[in-house]
Amino acid sequence: MIIIIGAGLSGLLTAYRLKTAGIPFKVLEARTRLGGRINTVYGTDTTPIEMGATWFGDYHKHLITLLEELGIGYFEQYMEGTVFFQPFSTSPAQSIQIPSQPPSYRISGGSCNLIDTLYQQLDKNDVLLNQTVTDIKFGKNSVQIKANDIFEGSHVILALPPKLWSKKIQFEPSLPSNLSNIAQHTHTWMEDSIKVALSYAEPFWRQEHLSGTLFSNTGPVTEFYDHCNHDTSTYALCGFINSSFKHLDEGDRQAKVMAQLKAVFGSKAESFIDYKECIWSNEKHTFTASDTPLFPHQNNGNPIFSQSFYEGRLLISSAESASVFPGYMDGAVHVANVTAKKIIDETY
Incomplete structure (x- = not known):
């Protein structure tokens, strides 16, 4: 045994x-x-939300071989449209062009x-x-x-x-x-990470030709990405919060996240269905x-x-x-x- x-x-x-x-x-x-x-969790509209491991690339051959062995599909991370970058807390987010990079993938169904x-x-x-x-x-x-x-x-x-x-x-x-x-x-790996995700009734960022991608030096959100599912039938944004924000209570942390997202993506960012987060340093296992x-x-x-x-x-x-x-x-x-x-x- x-x-x-x-x-x-x-x-x-x-x-x-x-x-x-x-x-x-x-x-x-x-x-x-x-x-x-x-750790995939599900919102009230069954949107799969990744609170843990999410992305992989073409160079991750062992994982891809296993997915193919088990008949599990995967799809490319959506990155089309405007990308935002916040260099300083005193300046608004600016649209940037990021160099062409190899695609990242997510597993179909979460x-x-x-x-x-x-x-x-x-x-x-x-x-x-x-x-x-x-x-x-x-x-x-x-x-x-x-x-x-x-x-x-x-x-x-x-x-x-x-x-x-x-x-x-x-x-x-x-x-x-x-x-x-x-x-x-x-x-x-990930022991200090905080993941956050919001699900929406509509992918407003795609409708406005935005990628849903945000990189920020200021936080609380440091990285954010489109998180729609593989057949684009449920809609979400997902990313990371600076780990220093773990000391706030959830309500204060969510308020700061939403203030940042509203400033970057506009008022539609406030009309979310679910707000999910996972502070991995609180996970004793x-x-x-x-x-x-x-x-x-x-x-x-x-x-x-x-x-x-x-x-x-x-x-x-x-x-x-x-x-x-x-x-x-x-x-x-x-x-x-x-x-x-x-x-x-x-x-x-």
Whole structure:
């Protein structure tokens, strides 16, 4: 029995590969939902809104290959029309021309479509929610995992951010000091991000030949994009807020966001259906405080994460541990494939 801790993209894909190979497993997830940092929520008009991982490019070959394998479509991010830039708080937003860039894509039906499709391939009894792992004990020939229940297996796979497991799980025997030190100083991608999105009855920005794109040095919104769904039947704008605004209460933060959007896009921006936001530093199953400040992607893809430990019974499989595009969906896919192959090769 393989115990996989974390039901995000890397954990569920690892499970899917093991199931295909006929290897028994259990996935333990602390949250009440699947997906980890993939978190699609739905407004009152069923508009899919991405509060987590959203975009990818042609260079993300592992993710694209998986989408094609599973028959999941994707579509190009809408960027047609005027782009706005706010250089200073004292000056209005100005229209700019951005250089031609390779396209970005989004997953049809929302990023959660990938998570849901993987989950549908698994036995529901093998994926357990509300299981917060607190202790992992390595015996002579087995591994015991203490969560809300007790589980025992031959191997354990850590499919969650390294900083999280290094700080919140007790290991017996203790983790090797070099692994523990690097893991505690590994930045968790998106842990400081605030996502915000608004859904609308009409795509007023498109009707006014605007792309819906805003870049701002002043905030609260720092980046904003068109967020209509793949068949342009629901309409939204989505982006990021400067993380310093997390200290405001939600009402004050929303008021500042709306004042900025009205100044940039006009009064129609106020006529939203839903306002959604996610402060990732409030997500205890993603964020844990760092002992020292970390720079973005610090120690992501560190070679130590590709090693196995405890005589090969502990493996690491999360986006941050990937050797390619660590922290991103593509990295999560790559490392899941690699980790599953290690288990399958050892088994057969």
